[in-house]
Amino acid sequence: MPKILIIDDEKAIRNALRDILEHEKHSVDEAEDGVAGLEKAKKGGYDVILCDIKMPKMDGLEFLQKLTAHDDDVPVIMISGHGTIDTAVEALKKGAFDFIEKPPNISRILVSVRNALDRKDLVQETKVLRTKVGKTKGSGVQMVGESKALASIREMIDKVAPSDARVLITGGNGAGKEGVARMIHQKSNRANGAYIEVNCAAIPGELIESELFGHMKGSFTSAIKDRKGKFELADGGTLFLDEIGDMALAAQAKVLRALQEGRITPVGGDKDVQVNVRVIAATNKDLKKEIEKGNFREDLFHRLSVIPIHVPSLGERVDDIPLLAEHFIGQVCGEQGIAPKPIAEKAIKELQKLPWTGNVRELRNVIERLVILSGKEITEADVKTYAAPRI
Numbered sequence: 001m002p003k004i005l006i007i008d009d010e011k012a013i014r015n016a017l018r019d020i021l022e023h024e025k026h027s028v029d030e031a032e033d034g035v036a037g038l039e040k041a042k043k044g045g046y047d048v049i050l051c052d053i054k055m056p057k058m059d060g061l062e063f064l065q066k067l068t069a070h071d072d073d074v075p076v077i078m079i080s081g082h083g084t085i086d087t088a089v090e091a092l093k094k095g096a097f098d099f100i101e102k103p104p105n106i107s108r109i110l111v112s113v114r115n116a117l118d119r120k121d122l123v124q125e126t127k128v129l130r131t132k133v134g135k136t137k138g139s140g141v142q143m144v145g146e147s148k149a150l151a152s153i154r155e156m157i158d159k160v161a162p163s164d165a166r167v168l169i170t171g172g173n174g175a176g177k178e179g180v181a182r183m184i185h186q187k188s189n190r191a192n193g194a195y196i197e198v199n200c201a202a203i204p205g206e207l208i209e210s211e212l213f214g215h216m217k218g219s220f221t222s223a224i225k226d227r228k229g230k231f232e233l234a235d236g237g238t239l240f241l242d243e244i245g246d247m248a249l250a251a252q253a254k255v256l257r258a259l260q261e262g263r264i265t266p267v268g269g270d271k272d273v274q275v276n277v278r279v280i281a282a283t284n285k286d287l288k289k290e291i292e293k294g295n296f297r298e299d300l301f302h303r304l305s306v307i308p309i310h311v312p313s314l315g316e317r318v319d320d321i322p323l324l325a326e327h328f329i330g331q332v333c334g335e336q337g338i339a340p341k342p343i344a345e346k347a348i349k350e351l352q353k354l355p356w357t358g359n360v361r362e363l364r365n366v367i368e369r370l371v372i373l374s375g376k377e378i379t380e381a382d383v384k385t386y387a388a389p390r391i
Contacts (some may be wrong), residue, residue, distance in 0.1 A: 193237025220267020
């Protein structure tokens with residue numbers, strides 16, 4: 001439930017706004033002046049703030065300036081009974097999301113709050129994506145190695161990235177499918193567009209359609225506002241459907257339509273939304289067997305697998321383990337704030353003997369354990385001792 005803070009020295013205005021917003025199923029807090037409002041706002045947790053301009057102790061513009069210096073993520077809607085163009089411009093320059101004159105019109109308030117909530121969702125989504133992309137660009141984890149298998153994948157990425165062809169990436173858990181998808185996006189003509197990731201296995205079947213295609217307010221019990229889906233958020237960019245083999249059949253049919261027609265229909269909506277999205281899918285399942293079992297649509301399989309890329313398991317490219325180990329040691333030591341540790345040649349050979357069922361992801365976890373628990377050097381004995389906790 002969205003949480004909103006109302007800051008106004010007029011109790012009647014606060015009560016009126018509270019009634020309007022609570023009717024729309026929002027959680028509402030109040031403050032009677034800028035000082036009390038700033039104290040509450042700094043504690044965090046608010047999705048939108050409605051703030052008067054003329055108030056005792058601290059006016060709205062001063063409040064806005066101090067809040068923005070502390071946290072510029074919360075949309076602030078300024079409300080004033082002394083509104084002038086100059087005041088509105090000054091408020092917007094200081095970071096206000098919107099400016100509304102008193103007495104506030106109900107429809108105007110609701111539209112502004114809805115837009116502010118949507119903007120906050122997009123800001124948060126963008127921050128998460130930038131963090132993920134930044135980590136990928138900085139580490140290159142998934143493509144560390146000089147094996148023939150990786151060379152072949154790099155060559156394929158360079159060929160397919162500039163096109164808009166759909167790609168189906170296969171391979172075991174932790175093998176590096178996500179890294180391949182990100183690299184395709186970063187080398188594509190859509191690199192400046194959004195990269196949106198959906199883990200189809202992590203979303204309950206009854207929510208996957210809403211997650212992918214969005215929903216309209218009131219379309220189901222918890223749909224308290226309109227919400228854009230991942231297809232629409234990825235418009236002009238790339239949508240990565242991870243673990244596509246776990247997607248429910250009903251959602252598969254709608255994904256097929258989106259790929260065929262380039263349009264989607266939000267849950268509870270009656271209007272189509274045009275989308276221009278490049279879809280990259282990944283799975284650890286044998287989709288041909290899933291088709292035989294009736295768990296996956298054959299027509300969707302053919303739509304997705306225009307370009308198939310298989311990421312081999314770590315056991316199929318043990319020659320990459322020395323480079324991966326060195327890379328992960330540097331990465332972990334940097335994160336932990338300690339000097340890089342050398343690793344003995346015999347320790348590397350011991351790592352190469354192990355059955356890496358969790359692939360590159362498992363190796364990274366083991367290296368982190370070795371860095372933390374070993375002495376000045378990672379030895380063969382360390383590997384035999386600390387790489388043991390395996391299923």
